[in-house]
Amino acid sequence: MEPARGLSRADDLARELQAEIVTGRIPLGSRLRQEDLAARFGVSRTPVREALRQLQAIGLVEQLGHRGALVRQFSAEECRNVYLVRAELEGLAAERAAGRLTGYDRSDIEAAQALLRTGYARYATLGGDDRGRAIICEQWSQANELYHNVILAAAACPPLRDTVQSLQNMVPRSIAWRTFADDPEIIPRSADDHDRITDALVAGDARRARRLLHTHVLDTGETAARWLDRQGG
Amino acid sequence: MEPARGLSRADDLARELQAEIVTGRIPLGSRLRQEDLAARFGVSRTPVREALRQLQAIGLVEQLGHRGALVRQFSAEECRNVYLVRAELEGLAAERAAGRLTGYDRSDIEAAQALLRTGYARYATLGGDDRGRAIICEQWSQANELYHNVILAAAACPPLRDTVQSLQNMVPRSIAWRTFADDPEIIPRSADDHDRITDALVAGDARRARRLLHTHVLDTGETAARWLDRQGG
DNA sequence: CCTAGTCACTTTGGATCCAAACTGCAACTC
DNA sequence: GAGTTGCAGTTTGGATCCAAAGTGACTAGG
Numbered sequence: 001m002e003p004a005r006g007l008s009r010a011d012d013l014a015r016e017l018q019a020e021i022v023t024g025r026i027p028l029g030s031r032l033r034q035e036d037l038a039a040r041f042g043v044s045r046t047p048v049r050e051a052l053r054q055l056q057a058i059g060l061v062e063q064l065g066h067r068g069a070l071v072r073q074f075s076a077e078e079c080r081n082v083y084l085v086r087a088e089l090e091g092l093a094a095e096r097a098a099g100r101l102t103g104y105d106r107s108d109i110e111a112a113q114a115l116l117r118t119g120y121a122r123y124a125t126l127g128g129d130d131r132g133r134a135i136i137c138e139q140w141s142q143a144n145e146l147y148h149n150v151i152l153a154a155a156a157c158p159p160l161r162d163t164v165q166s167l168q169n170m171v172p173r174s175i176a177w178r179t180f181a182d183d184p185e186i187i188p189r190s191a192d193d194h195d196r197i198t199d200a201l202v203a204g205d206a207r208r209a210r211r212l213l214h215t216h217v218l219d220t221g222e223t224a225a226r227w228l229d230r231q232g233g
Numbered sequence: 234m235e236p237a238r239g240l241s242r243a244d245d246l247a248r249e250l251q252a253e254i255v256t257g258r259i260p261l262g263s264r265l266r267q268e269d270l271a272a273r274f275g276v277s278r279t280p281v282r283e284a285l286r287q288l289q290a291i292g293l294v295e296q297l298g299h300r301g302a303l304v305r306q307f308s309a310e311e312c313r314n315v316y317l318v319r320a321e322l323e324g325l326a327a328e329r330a331a332g333r334l335t336g337y338d339r340s341d342i343e344a345a346q347a348l349l350r351t352g353y354a355r356y357a358t359l360g361g362d363d364r365g366r367a368i369i370c371e372q373w374s375q376a377n378e379l380y381h382n383v384i385l386a387a388a389a390c391p392p393l394r395d396t397v398q399s400l401q402n403m404v405p406r407s408i409a410w411r412t413f414a415d416d417p418e419i420i421p422r423s424a425d426d427h428d429r430i431t432d433a434l435v436a437g438d439a440r441r442a443r444r445l446l447h448t449h450v451l452d453t454g455e456t457a458a459r460w461l462d463r464q465g466g
Numbered sequence: 467c468c469t470a471g472t473c474a475c476t477t478t479g480g481a482t483c484c485a486a487a488c489t490g491c492a493a494c495t496c
Numbered sequence: 497g498a499g500t501t502g503c504a505g506t507t508t509g510g511a512t513c514c515a516a517a518g519t520g521a522c523t524a525g526g
Contacts, residue, residue, distance in 0.1 A: 034478070057288075082392045277480060277482075278481085300508075
């Protein structure tokens with residue numbers, strides 16, 4: 001564990017913890033004891049506390065006075081609401097991106113698109129191997145995220161990108177990709193969506209790109225929310 | 234300085250500092266030395282550090298390793314971008330609010346609206362008293378914020394509200410209300426906007442409410458951005 | 467048998483201490 | 497004269513220490 005470039009230990013810990021929460025390695029609702037984390041990362045409690053403060057500030061953990069910190073839970077309703085906001089913002093991003101696509105952006109989008117397609121192909125040729133399916137789903141989920149982020153970058157509006165990314169971090173990735181694993185139908189549907197969105201983007205049809213990405217994100221959110229409903233009920 | 238209800242000193246400090254930055258009491262670009270802040274608030278450096286970490290996490294200050302923290306600067310371009318995102322989200326909020334207005338919400342909106350109107354009236358009867366004008370502007374700005382927040386609350390979507398509020402906090406209030414003081418024309422214009430928006434909301438015309446609030450926020454942002462341009466140039 | 471009070475234990479919050487990193491200046495070398 | 501190296505001063509980062517708050521169990525009393 002090097003001291004990292006330029007940043008402090010607390011920043012590293014915050015990133016690390018955020019990643020572990022968001023990927024599901026640390027489950028929602030867990031208690032986070034400072035002492036344990038300090039021991040796990042081989043540091044004293046001070047940087048751990050500062051990291052927890054950061055996570056608290058972005059709403060990922062809840063600090064109970066003198067009683068430890070909890071990883072915040074995530075309900076189906078909250079999921080719907082988060083995706084509602086994301087849909088709106090990503091729609092805006094698509095609109096802006098369509099209007100200002102550089103050649104560089106275009107190749108980025110197409111590369112991400114290609115990644116999704118090969119992921120889909122690999123998925124389609126897969127049998128009943130659950131373990132392999134889960135891995136593919138996770139990879140596909142990452143490619144999916146990359147695709148969305150490329151569009152956000154092309155929109156050339158840092159606050160837009162940052163806002164969406166903080167919303168992305170509200171939804172544990174584990175939920176997103178478990179959703180895929182649970183309901184394989186959405187992978188081909190999603191692939192089609194992406195095809196159409198890419199078309200609209202490269203064609204420069206801002207209005208259509210916006211509408212398509214909006215409903216696509218909304219659909220994704222609804223699927224995730226239904227999965228959460230089933231889990232909870 | 235009591236220990237505050239339930240929360241820790243660090244949380245209090247974070248709120249306090251955020252308020253001072255956002256109201257302009259601590260100017261943008263200031264250096265924040267932990268020792269000074271600790272002395273000012275009568276605590277040790279530990280809670281100050283944790284508070285700074287929180288502000289860093291939400292992007293309000295920039296931590297330079299071993300060289301102190303800076304209150305982040307704010308450019309005209311960034312201002313435009315933030316308001317672009319806000320416009321989109323507040324438009325969505327208006328759309329949702331129009332569709333689900335309870336009687337309670339309605340009276341809230343009308344109360345906020347009344348506050349704005351009296352603020353405007355007081356402003357209109359004012360002479361060349363700069364000091365008084367500044368105070369009125371600040372109050373008017375607060376009423377304005379209240380009005381927007383009431384709509385956000387009526388939209389019944391916590392992530393939407395939280396996201397917009399974090400965007401609101403990106404723009405120092407001092408900029409917003411100095412803008413008003415600088416260009417008095419926008420106060421009556423803004424009052425008209427609010428009238429029309431309120432009309433659309435209580436009439437339940439979601440589409441119109443959305444469009445009106447969207448352009449209203451965009452206008453406000455553009456005015457603020459132009460003020461920043463003049464300051465910078 | 468149930469309830470209230472107390473006491474030990476756990477865990478965080480705040481203060482203090484020490485080490486490391488960055489700054490600026492001054493002196494020295496080429 | 498310009499550039500570099502070293503040193504003192506300042507400020508943050510991390511560790512440790514102590515106090516306070518919350519928890520849970522055990523006991524005594526009704």
